[in-house]
Amino acid sequence: MSIVHSRKQSSLLEHPAIYTDFYELTMAQGYFLAGRKDERACFDYFFRDLPFDGGYVVFAGLSDLIAVLDDFRFHEDELDYLSEQGFREEFLRYLRDFRLNIDVMAPREGEVVFPYSPILRVEGSIIETQLLETLILNILNFESLIATKASRMKYAAGERKVIDFGLRRAQGYGGIQASKAAIIGGADATSNTYSSFVHGTPASGTMAHSWIQSFEDELTSFRKYAEFYPDSCILLVDTYSTLESGVPNAITVAKEMEEKGHRLKGIRLDSGDLAYFARKARKQLDDAGLEYVKIAASNQLDERLIKSLISQHAPIDLFGVGTRLVTGYETPALDGVYKLAAINDEPKLKISENVEKTTLPGRKKVVRYRENNGRFHGDGIFLADNDDSTIIRHPFYPAKYTDITSFEAESLLHPVMKNGDLQVDLPSPSKSARYARERLEKLNPEHKRFENPHIYKVGLSEKLLHLRNRLTEKMK
Amino acid sequence: MSIVHSRKQSSLLEHPAIYTDFYELTMAQGYFLAGRKDERACFDYFFRDLPFDGGYVVFAGLSDLIAVLDDFRFHEDELDYLSEQGFREEFLRYLRDFRLNIDVMAPREGEVVFPYSPILRVEGSIIETQLLETLILNILNFESLIATKASRMKYAAGERKVIDFGLRRAQGYGGIQASKAAIIGGADATSNTYSSFVHGTPASGTMAHSWIQSFEDELTSFRKYAEFYPDSCILLVDTYSTLESGVPNAITVAKEMEEKGHRLKGIRLDSGDLAYFARKARKQLDDAGLEYVKIAASNQLDERLIKSLISQHAPIDLFGVGTRLVTGYETPALDGVYKLAAINDEPKLKISENVEKTTLPGRKKVVRYRENNGRFHGDGIFLADNDDSTIIRHPFYPAKYTDITSFEAESLLHPVMKNGDLQVDLPSPSKSARYARERLEKLNPEHKRFENPHIYKVGLSEKLLHLRNRLTEKMK
Incomplete structure (x- = not known):
């Protein structure tokens, strides 16, 4: 197990521009034909429900997303396909020269984030911002889900x-992203060699039952393995x-290894009752003087x-986790x-019968407030410009509010792309993992417990709340 | 929406040889160092639990798997990586020239399959059969899960x-496989443009809420869309x-479309109560003489x-399904x-405290028996060679048996690779979908219902049962 440098930060996706729902393309052509291609739009990426009945989400997928955006263009074979699908020549000519010119704001990969709060803010032409919807959702939803798990x-x-x-x-090739996101979220290593190769994350693994079965007996199979892997067996x-x-x-093999200077x-x-077998095995090992032998x-x-x-x-010193990590299991999608x-x-804004589904209008920013001990107190969502509100209110029960003037504040969203140009280095999984660890330490334990975690406060600035209310009234 | 030919049957995976758990490689090196590289092994791929509390699985993933196997080799950058991970020079030299020389038997993609029955039989050197484990499981488990859903x-x-x-x-890039598997299992089209492009499956989709919100009012947004898409709106x-x-x-727009000769x-x-809104909307449409307008x-x-x-x-004429299809949702893994x-x-064989987890020994074949009406009666698992058993027995309650002499029989497993050479054309998703549909029609409805589906009979030949019992005794 060792860490190597990442070999390939570019994406698996050979055709990122068409990694999208078909309707993004029909809408894009619609905007083009309506003469609206240069109009500007601002979209927010956010989520409403916390996965796993948990209290937070670890934001991941940013580096994969950026790698894809940095390489986003339509290739001839894709344009031929779109032509067969009935897209018009004038639109295809436009796509042929299409380059992203967007501004993207996002938290650092590994940030701890919460419902309703904008995570990505994407600004650009109405066509480019629309075309990216599915790509952004697919990558960020999944990697954040697994990092959180x-x-x-x-x-x-x-x-x-x-x-x-x-x-x-x-879930198929999603496994490559899952193993990377697992590292970001806190896993120490992965059995996934592909992911280790591509992402530079530590690889780990030794033997399956078939190794043992393939030998005439178990002891021989153990001896052979110890002979070839004296230091990682x-x-x-x-x-x-x-x-x-x-x-x-x-134990027999461990004793033979000791004679040769190995451990x-x-x-x-x-299989079986792991608590029972771990205790019994530990005792057998300890009785043989093998206190140093770990139990996985x-x-x-x-x-x-x-x-x-x-x-x-x-x-137990080491937990090997599989399906329930890489699929999210009880919550298989963010x-x-x-x-x-x-x-x-x-x-x-989009109104909804369900008030919790009404969206937050306008260009926004997110501010995090800290307590004196450095721990996170709550987040405030503000209008990006000229919002000097000193009070943030509960999004649905505005009588609940917090005066934020006395807290230390930090901005959560940072420039990632400006006019289509990258503003940051792609973070490595180990760097994002380190950041996630630091940030999770600042999250109070009551938000991290598994049963009924305390709800983290996310408020709206008074100015944003007024804007939402005004637009809602206007639409009625 | 139209069908185009598949552009690219080769895999997304640029590095298939290292798309594997790390321990497959450590074991492979172990076999190599033990001088066992030319020994032969036979592995079975099968599953034990039916997903979704259902009665069957639709086998999918074969075409993606074959495409990967056909291109399986170790590249220099992968060997460099393995060298950094501590693999030995002599083993890396062996991997440099490594080519698959395996025999693979499998059902046709789209086949209806059942627990315990071997689905893939892989024979080759102990190293090549071991190295493929993770690849086979990852692709077949996921695509079969989604085709079944x-x-x-x-x-x-x-x-x-x-x-x-x-x-x-x-789940990330697994979405490309999910959309293909969905078509194999019976979906009529996909919004996934990438999958449509790569796999030649029909693409579908029109507009999102953002299209409508971006215009000054809903009617204008509808008119514009109808203007650009008069035949697919x-x-x-x-x-x-x-x-x-x-x-x-x-309705206003539909009437305007009629005037221009479109529909x-x-x-x-x-959103909302779909049954209620569909009924009300249907009535409004019908009252306007728009019986031909479909409801999705x-x-x-x-x-x-x-x-x-x-x-x-x-x-409702058309159901759009998302998360609960492509992730498997309540059962996110086969x-x-x-x-x-x-x-x-x-x-x-591998014995287990849990008798249902004891494996079936030896090279095997699977035979399907049909009733007079052509419907499936049950499957029998036999030894591949010289097994003339005329009775198949329940795997765990051998007193339950079936005399199979009077049934029409067909072999389920066909040669897919022989000495590493492909024996079949890669099936297109539409071809596999057609086969799945044919086969599902032959499965009795009691196995297809959602609540307590009837268990499909899978028996062991007497000869196989004797072998299993003999080996189990020997190991005790």
């Missing part, structure tokens, strides 16, 4: 290691009988099972949306 | 259309008020909601596994 597993595991083993049950002990065969054979790194449990456990683990195992004092906030600097 | 939605929808709108909430009617504004404006194709409902509905739909809407006689069945022609 990983952060919960790491939170449960504490100082113990969490390793991503999920590729075999990941983790033996899988549950192929035949964990306590009667697997652990005793591992068995660990054993892995992959895997098998349908998630943050709640990890927490349960730790609360039972199961002596519900992020991309909504129009302004056209030609005129604020727009 | 799509087939359930189409089953609920009957003659009505089902369109995949899921890309924005798909589906108007989204819920931006302001479905029944007081959206449908009346759609409004449809309206789309995307979307918003968190799945097969149960589609069934419910139809049982309420909601006059639990397929890849297990060793033989080494050097010697059958192997």
Whole structure:
């Protein structure tokens, strides 16, 4: 297991410009034919529901998104396809020379974010901002979902290691992003070699049951593995009988390794009652003087099972997590949306029967307030320009408010693209992971617990609230 | 919406050889260093649990898998990476010249398959069969999951259309495979332009709320869209008020279209009580003499909601399905596994405390039996060679058996690769979709219902059962 530099920051997507819902293209042609191609639009990316019944989201996917945006253009074969789909020659000529000229504001990758708050703000022509909707949603929704799940597993595991083993049950090629997002969220390493190669994240893994079965007996299979991997050997002990065969054979091999000046790194449990087997195995190892041999456990683990195992004092040093990490499992999608906030600097809102689905109009910014101890107190959503509100109010119960004048404040959204030019270096997964860790430390524990986490305060500036109310009235 | 030929059957994966769990590589090097590289192994791909509490799985992913296998080799940059990870020079030299020489047997893509039955049989050197494990599981598990989900939605929808709108909430780039698998399983079209381009599947989509919001009023936005898309115009009617504004404006535009010799194709409902709004909208349209205008509905739909809407006689002609299709939602992963069945022609099995997890030893084949009416009666798993059993027995309750001599029989597994050479043309999604439809028609309805579907019979030949019992005894 070692870290290498990322080989390829560009995207897997060979055809990013058509990685989109078909209607983005029909609408784009519509704007073009309506003579509106140079009109300006501002869209917000945000989500409404927290995944996993949790209290926060770890923002991820920014680096993959930027890599795609940096390379966004229509190629001839794509234009031929669009022509076959009935798009008009004049529009295809426009697309042939199309280059992004957008402004993008976003938090740093790894930021802790909350419902309703704009995460990405995208400004540009009505065509370019519309065309990017699906791409932005697809990448940010998924990577943020998995980074969040990983952060919960790491939170449960504490100082113990969490390793991503999920590729075999990941949702197809999304597995490459899942393993990267898992690292951003807090996983220590991944079994996903592709992701390790492309993203420079640490790779990990030793043996499957088939290795053991392919030898005449378990002891021989262990001996062979220890011979080839004297310094990174983790033996899988549950192929035949964990306590009667697997652990005793591992002890035999560990003793033989000691004679050659090596140390068995660990054993892995992959079935049965992990708390029971870990305790029994630990005792067998300790009785043999092998206190240094670690115990790894895997098998349908998630943050709640990890927490349960730790609360039972199961002596497990490393958790291998798979399906329940890389698919999000109980919440397999973040519900992020991309909504129009302004056209030609005129604020727009979409009303809904459900007041919580009414959007926030206008170009906006997000400010985070800190308590004296540095912890996050809450976030305020402001109009981007000339908003000097000193009070933020609850979005739906405006009688609840906070005076923010006494708090230390920081802006959450930073320039990522300006006129289509990148304003930042692409963050590496390890850098984003470090940032996520720092930020999660500043989030109070009541927002991180798994059962009924406390709701983090996100308020609207008085000025934004007035604008929303005024536009809502006008539409009625 | 039109169908074009697929432009690119090769895989998205630029680095298929390292699209694998790290331990496949450490084991491969282990076999190499142990001097076992030319030993032969046979692995089975199968699953144990049916997704969605359903009665069957639609097998998909074969064409993507074959495309990857056909292009499988280690490139210099990958070997450099592996060298940095500590792999030895002699093994890397071996990998540099590594080419697949495997035999693969599989059902046709779109086949209806069941638990415990081998789906893929992979034979080759112990190294090549081991290296492919993760790749096979990742692609087949996911695409089969989504094809199965799509087939359930189409089953609920009957003659009505089902369109995949899921890309924005798909699990990252897995969305490309999801949209293809959805077509194989029965979706009529997709909003996913990338997938349509790469796979030649029909694309579909018209407008989002932002189109309407960007104009000064709804009527103007509808008129403009109808002007540009006179023959494929589906108007989204819920931006302001479905029944007081959206449908009346759609009717106005439809009448104007009639004057110019065109017809409004449809309206789309995307919020609220879809049964209620569909009925009210249908009446408004019909009262205006617009019986030909279709009603499309979307918003968190799945097969149960589609069934419910139809049982309420909601006059919906087209269902747009998203997140709950492309992620599998309540079952976000198929639990397929890849297990060793033989080494050097010697059958192997893995026993487990849980009898249902004990594997089936040896090279095997699968036979499907048909009733007189052509419907599927059940499947039998046999040893591939010299197995003339005339009785198949329940895998865990052998007193339950079927005499199969009177049934019409067909082999399910066909050669896909022989000595690493492709034996079949890559099936197009439309071809696999046609096959899935044919095969699902032969599956009795009691296996297709959503509540407590009847368990499809899968038996073991007497000879296979004896082998399993003999090896189990021997291991104890």
